[in-house]
Amino acid sequence: MIVFQTKNHADVSMFDHVALKLIGLMGHSGSVPGALTEEEVEQASSKLSEAVLNPSAQSGDSWDDDSVSLAHRAQPLLDLLDAAKRGHNHVIWEKSLR
Template structure:
């Protein structure tokens, strides 16, 4: 499953579902899909996400893989800070322009 984040102030961002749900929860949301954050709540969601990343920026946040993936692919890891960066930028743009943020399965 893929999840796409949308706001009028920034390009759409698509992420693996499990990665996106983890980031949504870090923003203080329940993790439901589809979902949204009202414009007045975006700054707080951004702050929560930044705080979560700052506490452990190098923690791995990788999509779940099937059993048929090879061993090398399982050893590769992408940090929380790198996974969260596009969403942080989207939230910054939405906060700046006072726009809602929505996400849905794509």
């Protein structure tokens, strides 16, 4: 599990393969732990939003046969990124110790 954190929003936990896909769609390498500075949050949010709303922009694994859409999986992270934007906060992600 990978956990995303920012101030003023509940932590978001995701399975590794989903989190790494979304991190890549935000324009970052798959390195864990990782972070977005306050200045990077808006751009990462825009990239992720565009990628999940425009499936042709996605690269890598096919999500066609998945019972849960990529847009649905990304929504909690998009909400966290929006909270970080509004609060002018950074975002971090790391492996869960649980």
